[in-house]
Amino acid sequence: MEDLDTLVLRTARDWHAASQLVVLVTVTRTWGSSPRPPGSLMAISGHGEMAGSVSGGCIEDDLVRRVREEGLAAVCAGGRPATLRYGISADQAHRFGLPCGGTVELVLEPVAAHSQLSELLLACQQRRSTERRLDLRTGAVTLQPGRRDGLPHCADGVLVTHFGPRHxxxxxxxxxxxxxxxxxxxxxxxxxxxxxxxxxxxxxxxxxxxxxxxxxxxxxxxxxxxxxxxxxxxxxxxxxxxxxxxxxxxxxxxxxxxxxxxxxxxxxxxxxxxxxxxxxxxxxxxxxxxxxxxxxxxxxxxxxxxxxxxxxxxxxxxxxxxxxxxxxxxxxxxxxxxxxxxxxxxxx
Incomplete structure (x- = not known):
């Protein structure tokens, strides 16, 4: 049995290897109550298939709808990462099933060869803690040794996430x-x-x-x-x-x-x-x-x-x-x- 992060990363990598369009979604920040914590991952294929989750289901449904109806190029303009927030208003919170006052910020990243998902999966398999840095302006990814655990954070247009070996x-x-x-x-x-x-x-x-x-x-x-x-x-x-x-x-x-x-x-x-x-x-x-x-x-x-x-x-x-x-x-x-x-x- 794989842990959920490994399942999402492997699925996203395999979809991309099969020449499908893929977007990797990361929960970067939350305010108030939230169904899923920062660092949670989800992958969506161009056919609308999903792996992982970022909420109780309603946000996933909306993201899949966007990808299928608008296309990945529209969701991630120019092939670059995009940032979305859900639950800012009471109406949104009700519509997407978020707890009262809950807000979720997501980064949507189009998966490409430079996403280095295979390299990241290998590091986790070898029990090497890794820091992944995603440039939100270009989509470039770099990997380096990092902390075993840590919350994602954005600074100067870079999303930093941490991946460690399975417990x-x-x-x-x-x-x-x-x-x-x-x-x-x-x-x-x-x-x-x-x-x-x-x-x-x-x-x-x-x-x-x-x-x-x-x-x-x-x-x-x-x-x-x-x-x-x-x-x-x-x-x-x-x-x-x-x-x-x-x-x-x-x-x-x-x-x-x-x-x-x-x-x-x-x-x-x-x-x-x-x-x-x-x-x-x-x-x-x-x-x-x-x-x-x-x-x-x-x-x-x-x-x-x-x-x-x-x-x-x-x-x-x-x-x-x-x-x-x-x-x-x-x-x-x-x-x-x-x-x-x-x-x-x-x-x-």
Missing amino acids: RLILIGAGDLARCMGQMALGLNFEVIVCDPREAQRAGWSLEGAMLSHEMPDDLILRLQPDARTAVVALTHDPKLDDLALIDALQSEAFYVGAIGSRRTTLLRRERLRTHFGLDEAALDTLHGPAGLYIGSKTPSEIALSIMAEVVAVKNGVRQPAPRAVAEGKAASEGESGHGTSVCAVGG
């Missing part, structure tokens, strides 16, 4: 919980990699769209070098496997590192990683353990939901209690073997 989830341990988490993560457009060197656990385990590795967890982590768009979750309950993954993951750029287990297991794990493997407090304090938000979960599906909710919250910058405070505070209040969630009851 990735590495799960240590193949089992029911990994399958449930993998299914949810794929639905959330994560790339999913499941690692388990145990042949018995891998036998019969499969999940369409996920990669299954038989490497030792530390070898996998060292090979992949988790970046700031990677989450790592240890699910095996086996310190020989979980600890190996956690040691390297906690010293990487991964935005989320977690492990399942009871509160007592979490405290013992922290002490083991500190005493035997030399991890410092700064690294240990980023470990989410027990992984997941407290929702009273008991089944693998509920536990998967709990952990994926926490992963997504951290990805989106939602402030969470410090992992160490959660682990130690709940252990003290519930007893050494207390279970804030039921993650200790289900294997990886």
